[in-house]
Amino acid sequence: MGSAQVDLAELPAMKSNPQFIFFTDFDGTITLQDSNDYMTDNLGYGREKRRAGNIACLNDEINFRDSFRDMMDSVTKPYDQCIQYLVDNIKLDPGFAEFFQWSLQNNIPVVVLSSGMEPVIKALLEKLVGPQASQMQILGNDVAAREGKQINEEGGWQIAFKHPDSGFGHDKSVELRKYSSLPEQIRPTMFYAGDGVSDLSAASETDLLFAKKGHDLISYCVKQDVPFTVFEDWSDILGKCKEIVEGSTSVGQAAKEGYQAYKSGAAGINMGTKK
Numbered sequence: 001m002g003s004a005q006v007d008l009a010e011l012p013a014m015k016s017n018p019q020f021i022f023f024t025d026f027d028g029t030i031t032l033q034d035s036n037d038y039m040t041d042n043l044g045y046g047r048e049k050r051r052a053g054n055i056a057c058l059n060d061e062i063n064f065r066d067s068f069r070d071m072m073d074s075v076t077k078p079y080d081q082c083i084q085y086l087v088d089n090i091k092l093d094p095g096f097a098e099f100f101q102w103s104l105q106n107n108i109p110v111v112v113l114s115s116g117m118e119p120v121i122k123a124l125l126e127k128l129v130g131p132q133a134s135q136m137q138i139l140g141n142d143v144a145a146r147e148g149k150q151i152n153e154e155g156g157w158q159i160a161f162k163h164p165d166s167g168f169g170h171d172k173s174v175e176l177r178k179y180s181s182l183p184e185q186i187r188p189t190m191f192y193a194g195d196g197v198s199d200l201s202a203a204s205e206t207d208l209l210f211a212k213k214g215h216d217l218i219s220y221c222v223k224q225d226v227p228f229t230v231f232e233d234w235s236d237i238l239g240k241c242k243e244i245v246e247g248s249t250s251v252g253q254a255a256k257e258g259y260q261a262y263k264s265g266a267a268g269i270n271m272g273t274k275k
């Protein structure tokens with residue numbers, strides 16, 4: 001297969017030889033609120049400054065990594081208290097639990113690709129989905145102690161990026177490419193769901209992108225001509241995936257629908273916001 005061959009042992013989601021894999025963002029996609037935004041807005045420098053950073057990022061004035069580090073640096077509460085605060089406040093998308101059960105029954109591995117921090121995601125998923133959450137592979141950034149401190153003390157932690165040289169911090173396309181470059185006879189169909197600026201690096205690497213209604217990812221997809229389909233919650237994703245798995249619709253057909261929805265105004269983004 002040549003030198004570009006990927007070692008399958010590195011890809012736990014391939015163990016069951018699946019026909020489909022569902023990759024997904026975590027914050028604001030599996031959860032209703034973005035936990036990092038929530039933390040920044042309530043424990044850090046606040047919503048106004050955070051939103052200005054998101055918009056600067058969407059307009060290419062700052063990269064995601066630097067704007068995200070800035071947000072996280074504004075949160076000085078001890079790390080264990082941050083996690084507890086999020087576990088107490090962040091809620092799951094109402095359709096996700098059913099989707100996840102369906103995915104387990106149909107050999108469709110779920111891989112979480114996040115720009116957030118793995119310890120936060122694991123704590124939230126265990127609370128929100130229960131012990132079966134451990135069957136999801138979770139890839140995100142990590143947390144590190146600041147010099148001379150411990151993470152569970154005031155001002156003691158900082159984000160540790162998975163890909164510090166990438167402007168994305170965690171370049172989701174690196175992991176996705178390991179799958180998209182598999183030999184055709186074993187390469188699964190790749191789904192991806194996301195909502196925001198942190199999904200820009202993944203948007204063009206998968207076969208069908210679900211973009212959350214009314215969120216930044218839709219503006220980006222339209223700007224970059226990346227095909228997508230719109231979802232409001234995970235029951236929409238479940239319905240569409242069932243159609244595709246059963247063969248009553250194709251991935252290509254589903255991808256075409258997003259742009260049509262956007263043009264008709266059904267994607268929840270005003271045409272005037274296109275830049």
Ligand SMILES: [Mg+2]
Nearest residue numbers: 025027028196
């Ligand atoms: Mg998100």
